[in-house]
Amino acid sequence: MTGIDAYEACVNPAWLEVLRQCGLDAQSLAADGCWLCLDDGRRLLDFVAGYGAAAIGHNPPELLTRLAQDLRDLAPNLHPLGWSEAAGALAEPLLGLAGLPGGKALFASSGAEAVEGALKLARMAGGRARAIGFDGGFHGLTLAATQLAGSGFWRQGLPADADCLRLPWGDLAALEGALAANDVAAVLLEPVQGTAGARAWSGDALHRLAALCRQHGAWLIYDEVQSGLGRCGAWFAYQALGGPPPDMLLLAKGLSGGVLPVSALLYRDAIYQAVFARPGCAKIHGSTFGGNRLALRCGLHMLEALRGLDAPARAAGQSDYLRRAWPDGPFVLEGVGLMLALRATPRAKSRFGEQAAGALWLQLLAEGVLTAPAAHDPDALRLLPPLTVGRAELDYFLNACQRAVTALEEEATT
Ligand SMILES: Cc1ncc(COP(=O)(O)O)c(C=O)c1O
Known part of the structure; x- marks a missing residue:
């Protein structure tokens, strides 16, 4: 066949x-x-x-030409017991643009992998289990991401995860109630919801939401997998809306140019210190292909192209x-x-x-x-x-x- x-x-x-x-x-x-x-x-x-x-x-011809050159480079594409120059070179400008200078970057291969990583780090850093998402949201189709998706369609046939809570979109009173017990690890949202048809939070709502997260010790995660890297008229959608920076920011699609899978989780140093800086924990999270040389080179070329544009x-x-x-x-x-x-x-x-x-x-x-x-x-x-x-x-x-x-x-x- x-x-x-x-x-x-x-x-x-x-x-x-x-x-x-x-x-x-x-x-x-x-x-x-x-x-x-x-x-x-x-x-x-x-x-x-x-x-x-x-x-x-x-x-895009320029990206393909550059990646073809990168393919000919004989440096290892995967070197799990080494470090990568491209990782630092990509992390620093991304953290700066995202409003998280002094933070850290973790590279992965898909949007959902960045989402899972963020939820895991939030849980590890705070010792709390619960996570909150919003109606209309979409964060990929892995297990935790599906539990936080804003439509039951994606959870058909799956057992409910009691630690994942979904709230009506834009309902800050409901959020305040859900955070009141100080047991929520993370609040995950797209500043502009893609799958709900480009529905945007207001900058004011994002400020109030961030203040609630701070007050109750929950990490605020912006999923900018789709909205990030210039698409919304600022480097990140939250900036276009006039909102505050988050504790973690996820990006993927635009970084790949649609050519090689690459995603990034940008996060505050406090989370890094709580998770990776503990003795023996420097590699407690990651993946085989996360941060492979070609994917990072692709990200670097894309960032340069997007800046040039x-x-x-x-x-x-x-x-x-x-x-x-x-x-x-x-x-x-x-x-x-x-x-x-x-x-x-x-x-x-x-x-x-x-x-x-x-x-x-x-x-x-x-x-x-x-x-x-x-x-x-x-x-x-x-x-x-x-x-x-x-x-x-x-x-x-x-x-x-x-x-x-x-x-x-x-x-x-x-
Ligand atoms: C906002 C958002 N987050 C996460 C994802 C998941 O990304 P991926 O399909 O690369 O796992 C998507 C995919 O459409 C998305 O739009």
Whole structure:
């Protein structure tokens, strides 16, 4: 067996069926910048971009060239009994940009691995077990991350973990109540929730939340796996929102360029001292591939590329352009920087049906634009274009949206 038959037989036939129903079962033959080329001849403007991981576009030539050079370097890719120059070189600027100077960085391979690491360090550093997440949140699909996800969908068939508590999004009174017994190790949140359709905390709420965490001895963790590294119009989303720095900050997608898996957990020195600085504990947490040389080199190249692009300013500028051009109509454009969502208004739902966002998704696909339905909000489509997206592509997107809404209007009147 080869090709799609092998995938269907040996990987995930249920997923293939979903793709068939949406007309997305064609093979992606090539990807370049903001575009995907499918083997049925279609070109799609990719406003999903690996959920934001392809931060400077698919297959960015400069990054690929540099990684090819790194591959030829004969230094070991893995050297668990050594130390890595690239790790320090990447950690220092990341900690500075994240507002955690003097802190420490721990490198891993995926977003969920960074989330698990953060929860583990928070528990070890405080000797407390409980962790809090919020409705609408998404932190990956490993066990603890799933327990803190803001939708029960991800926990189907799993036993509940009594130490993981989920609170209504934005409910600071509920948080105060949950923290009152001083037994919570960590509060985990995305400053801008991706899967809920680019839903942002206010800076003021983040300040109040951070004060509550301090008062009750809980570590505050920002999951910026998707929102970090310029996407939200500042290096980190919490800065764009005017919030305070956390105790730990997680990043992944943008650091990888969508090419090599790499994630980072940035955290305060006090946590390092409580966990790693104890006698014999210098390697009490880590993983085989966490901090491998190629992944770190990829992170270094991406940071340089994002700085060269002035990613925060560029994301803010392109976001302003889209917002100014977005017409009043049945769908609104919301979000922060280039972490955006199209949301169906009540008018859209009364005109195009309860599944108005889904109908728009299909129409946009027919117009050659790929967006992502928001798993935690049936009324929203997520937009995560590469930060390199140009005005011509934004215009293409705007025109496609206009045609898609016109098509929905025509369908509704027939
Ligand atoms: C905010 C957030 N946190 C964590 C994760 C998990 O990252 P990964 O899929 O690399 O494990 C994701 C993935 O989409 C995410 O969006």
